[in-house]
Amino acid sequence: MFKILNSINSPQDLKVLSKEDRELLAKEIREYLVDTVSKTGGHLAPSLGAVEIAIALHYCLNTPYDKIVWDVGHQAYAHKILTGRRDKFKTIRQLGGLSGFPNINESEYDCFTVGHGSTSISSALGLAKARDIAGEAYKVVAVIGDGSLVGGMALEALNHAGHTNTNLLIILNDNEMSISPSVGAFSRYLNKILINPTYNKIHKDLEGLVKRVPWYGFRAYRAAKRLEESVKSLLIPGMLFEELGLRYIGPIDGNNLEELIKTIDSALNLDGPILVHALTKKGKGYAPAEKHPERFHGTAPFNVETGDLKEPASNSGVSFTDAFSDAIMEIAKDNPKVTAVTAAMSDGTGLDEFQKAYPDRFFDVGMAEQHAVTFAAGLAKGGLIPVVAIYSTFLQRSYDQIIHDVCLQNLHVVLCLDRAGIVGEDGPTHHGLFDIAYLRHIPNMTIMAPKDQSELKAMLKFAVDECKGPVAIRYPRGKVVSPPILEKTAPVSYGKAEVMSKEGELAILAVGSMVWPAAAAAGLLFNEGIKSSLVNMRFIKPLDEELLKALASKTDMFVVIEEGVLDGGFGSAVMEFFEREKISGISVKRMGFPGKFIEHGKKPELLKNYGLDAQGIANEIKKVCAKGKCAR
């Protein structure tokens, strides 16, 4: 079916293609991307926009000896297809299949494992320095989007790169979009050149002049060129990079393969750090994605003809994100101090409605989680109540800001950690498994986890109205699964758990998303004659110590279940408590994720494989009970 693509088994095969065949290859890759992602889901629009960049780089470079470092890596699907993974590409994001991001364990062409943004210039610069010290000659290229460029780390790396004299090529893949349109002063700066007719006209006139000048006009041309340079310094974004010590080339059409090849080829022959500014179209070549690049940034399986999702989201219930969105809207209505902060993910975190309703109280700070948290600390110090909605995995970036800028001053910042737990197909870079461990030990921090929609709302209200210091609320990816009958929630009271059943024999302590699977497991066990007390812990910190003591007076067997890494997790907190209080003779079985990076796959299959579905929990508890430890 694919005349050219089927002949590409490694980047070496690209080198013999004619110009026409290279163009055809780009077209075929796009068709293959659309067809595959329509079945698997994935980051379609970013990858469609970067097809030419991938082809041009592999054409110009000698990979894997030369290194390409992709930022985030969600735009690197064409790179995967060109580097010996064409057929396997159909398995992308599925259990046991290809990762959705570059991964060093998957291919020698993936020279850095990625998934989070703004890392590429730092790691590429490190590779380049290592090359210099080793006396090697490989070339290093970082590919970074305009959205990722505003992350603090990318700016820190530019600052460093500009003052070294290391050979490093940075391709700025500028589609004027992050997930939604890029925001901030940097993006405005990059845009200047595109919309500034004066500079573009001067540039065109000069080009015409070059073509017309006879040899004796060279000096006139040089003078004109100098004039252009000074006009340029007033008008073009390149000067910012030049001032930082990087050579700026562009802007060029990043979807024009031949222009890209020519530019990259000559840039690779220059010394020092170079930045090529390539303008691309997100979703390029697939009309629905061009029209709705945000929708197709990361998509579920869809119908190729219409672009519609195969399973319309509206039919599939309320997600925790929707629940958060409703909750903050309701709370903000009555409290003008409530402000919302996102790091380039207003849609993903459910803040779109808030943005529309309260534009003055909404802050999209760009893809800059560290800044988001310290900025929120400032808002709080100034008397507002910031609600910072960031995915659990991306809040990892803000660890020091949470400690130093929020908790040390005991500031009232509400952190809402969406996607806490297993996220599924995005895999180890995106699973939110570490937040309990990275937040729990910070003084002044309160941490809650709701089991359902109404509890999330009650907790957010509690965090805004009743708390005075830092609070984190963690909730999972996906739908709220609570039985509707239990949608009415008992009031949230500081540090107090909710006892859901008191049957005895053993105590099951469940956290947030694990409450309902634990309840289902308790039901299965009950049918087999094993009775348990089930507790929805609600507060990860502080612990409901009174309850734990009361339970320990009746049972010696505790099972603690959390959707997080066991090391340093909630189960550890319970064990620490018993140790601290010198309550002996207690056996605590901790259930959660082992201390390794969890692979990608569908969320339910991963939960099942790690024994965290109802049956898995019941089986594990039965094993514990079989050892005769359930009853006194």
Ligand SMILES: Cc1ncc(C[n+]2csc(CCOP(=O)(O)OP(=O)(O)O)c2C)c(N)n1
């Ligand atoms: C630290 C971090 N924060 C947030 C994200 C989620 N995220 C993935 S891609 C993306 C937008 C990236 O924009 P850009 O770099 O311009 O790439 P494009 O998708 O436009 O090609 C965001 C916010 C992430 N991967 N890493």
